[in-house]
Amino acid sequence: MGNGAQNYHHGDLRSALIEVATSRLAAHGVDSLSLRKLAEDAGVSRTAPYHHFKDKSALLSAIAAKGFSDWHATAKRIFEQTSKSPRARFREFVHEYVGYAAKHPEMYELMFGRTIWQNQAATPDLKEVAFPCFQFQVTMTRYWQEHGLLPNDKAALRLAQVTWGTLHGIARLLIDGIYADSSHIDEMCDCAADLFMQPR
């Protein structure tokens, strides 16, 4: 079976679908993702995807899962730059988070939008990747608390929820284009970072 030949059996349709979906997502947005178009892009018929994904939501979840593991890696990389001070890393993290959202708006929309999360529609696979991602936020928060960067009199979990909420909110306001001009991204990030960081 040649890799690109028009065989009856595709070979690895699952991966192929995720691939074409990811590129289409970045190019034309989450709303343009239709199973039928994706199937066509992958060179198979409309209903072939159903042998690899329970339904459309499951396919989207699979794409989002990849986004989460990517972001998780990025966050880890920033956090583990021991050469930089905790304060510098915190600030960088804030910028990087919002920057990621601004740079990959469609992926971010998919990852954190209601499409795949509402009605407990999230796939176990997705939860398995997304949950550690938030857990890491708690870990970082605890670290920043220990280094006197965030207030120590609050539960790390609570604090992590609020800080993430802030980043998430800024990201959404930018993505949805509600009012925040993207040219002000950096200023907003610095403002948020300053607000959270305790005076040293």
Place this chain on the structure above:
Amino acid sequence: MGNGAQNYHHGDLRSALIEVATSRLAAHGVDSLSLRKLAEDAGVSRTAPYHHFKDKSALLSAIAAKGFSDWHATAKRIFEQTSKSPRARFREFVHEYVGYAAKHPEMYELMFGRTIWQNQAATPDLKEVAFPCFQFQVTMTRYWQEHGLLPNDKAALRLAQVTWGTLHGIARLLIDGIYADSSHIDEMCDCAADLFMQPR
């Protein structure tokens, strides 16, 4: 023309559509809003709505506009309770904001979701209502700065964006059910309020 009769001309289809849409929104969610169903609910044929709204997005915008003016009134009411201290009002505002989102998740989703805002799809009517709503947030922020409640060394606009971002983020995490249990709403709100308010 009797008000409820099956006349050829409905009388006030525009209002009727918004009404049935609003109730259907609260009951079955934003995704269940289809022009055809709404038309049927209103007792007219599929394409009748097009004589009152440019397209589906315009109808949704009209509903959201009502939500914005409602929220604007609520915010005003809280802010103008001169009997309470600024700090108390700030805290109440935070709780009320997230509470509104948790109580009317579908309306909130519509108001702040990407559906009506993406691609500059927002109707002038909508902007006309939504913009003062954010403007008011800036006004409040400035007031809180003057009363030493929020840091004075930051631009009110920037600060307003960040605080709103936080509330928005918390609301979204709750609505999307990503991880925040709704039983922790109050704790999260207090945590956020404490973080922002300068020690007196």
Place this chain on the structure above:
DNA sequence: AAGGCTATGTTGACACTGTCAAGATAAAAC
């Protein structure tokens, strides 16, 4: 090696969706 099982792919069909075009009706304007 022969036969059957199973994973994977196919076409056909159904009930939806938003939206346009063309015609019907009633109210309002002249």
Place this chain on the structure above:
DNA sequence: GTTTTATCTTGACAGTGTCAACATAGCCTT
């Protein structure tokens, strides 16, 4: 009373997700 205009109608089209029934081909067992 006639014409214009706003409103509502049916018909049609291109999409959508998803199910059912059928086809193919590779794998497993005997």
